[in-house]
Amino acid sequence: MVKFILRRIVMMIPQLFILSVLIFLLAKAMPGDALTGQLANNPKMDAQTLAEMREKLGLNDPLYVQYTRWIKNLLHGDLGLSYVHQQPVTDLLAGRMWNTVLLSLCILVLTYAIAVPLGVISGRWQDSWADKLIVGYSYVSFATPLFIFALIMLFLFGFKLGWFPTGGSVDIQLEEGTWDYYISKFNHLLLPSLSGALISTVGIIQYLRSEIIDTKVKDFVRTARAKGVPEAKIYSRHILRNSFLPIAAFLGYEITGLIGGSVFLESIFSYPGIGQLFLQSIMQRDYSVVTALVMISGLATLVGTLLSDIILSAVDPRIRIE
Incomplete structure (x- = not known):
């Protein structure tokens, strides 16, 4: 396992x-340069001053020099x-990361x-009324875009009912480190978290349901039932253990996907994170950010891929990655 991790880390360098x-x-292929956004915010800047700033920052150097x-x-x-x-940029990201x-x-x-x-219930009691409700929920979640669902959640629970804050990450009037500060932090975090989670469950539910349905009719499960093994033990030791393998394998990808998908959630809920900063930086042509x-x-994607392989081998002892 150690050799595998070291080898994968070495492979990440050329990637x-x-x-x-x-x-x-x-x-560099994008229109403008690092000073274009600054020029838009300060239209009184003359062309000579702009040219001098470009020369000072090395923006006129050859591409290989700038890259190095x-x-x-x-x-x-x-x-x-x-x-x-x-x-x-390091200081800018520190507060938002x-x-x-x-x-x-x-x-x-x-x-x-x-x-x-939900996946366990749907797979174990296939074709029951609970399974049909869960499958229907999965179809609706799959067909609903994240930004549409987030807007609905914000309007309903934020503006209409007033149960949650509609923007920010904490009440700025509270002192950091106090109990009220952390309560406010939790309240600001809950609505965007629920919005993202309710949409993200569809893949895990469908994978887990399909794996349970396929596993519970295999020969080793039938053999366990023939030996008189209790049904609860069959599911806990045989069916669920094998069905969780693909879910564990996708855990690393889920982490990196959430970081990328936070752009929509942070923009809709005015949540000050790197996703919102990324969108603002594109609009303002802040290319450094x-x-x-x-x-x-x-880098997070590569680390997530490595994490998925490690988790998969840890969940199933039969898998040995040399």
Whole structure:
């Protein structure tokens, strides 16, 4: 297992290099440059001053020179300067990264807390009224876009009923570290987390239902029943253990997918995370922030893939990755 992890980490190095080249070239292919957004915010800036700033920042250098400089800074933890916010990208992300990670973890926990029991009920009692209700819920979730469902949740529970806050991550009037501060943090987090979780459950429910239905008719399950093994033990030790394998394998991908999908949730709920920052940076042409966030997302995807393989081998001892 250790050799496998080390080998996969080594393989990530050329993948990250190729990803960095693609991100850099795509950023340069976008219209304008790092100062375009600043020019839009300050129309009084004359062409000579703009040209001097471009020369000072090295934006007129050849692409390979700019790429080499960007990679060197990246390896030293320097993600560049946000020309819109006028502060280092590292400092800009520090306050927002934790919000996105917290939101993603809450969505992940709620997703599995909802999907696993529903998938087990649907698969074990196939074609029952409960199964039909769960399958119907899955179809509706699959057909409903995330941003539409989030808008409905925001309007109904935020504006109409007033049960949850409609924006932000915490009440700014509260002092950090107090009990009321954490209660406010939880209230602001709950509605976007539920919105993301209720839509994300469809894949897990369908996978788990299908696996249980296929596994419960296999020969080793029939043999266990013929030996008089209690039904509860058959499901816990044989059926569910084998049915959870694909769910465990997708856990790493679920984590990276949630980070990417938080763009819509954070924008709709005005939640100050990196997803909202990413969308704003594209609109404002703050390319330093855009390239840094895409690079971080690519790294998270590779780590999620590695995590999925590790979890899969840990869940099933029969799997040995050498």
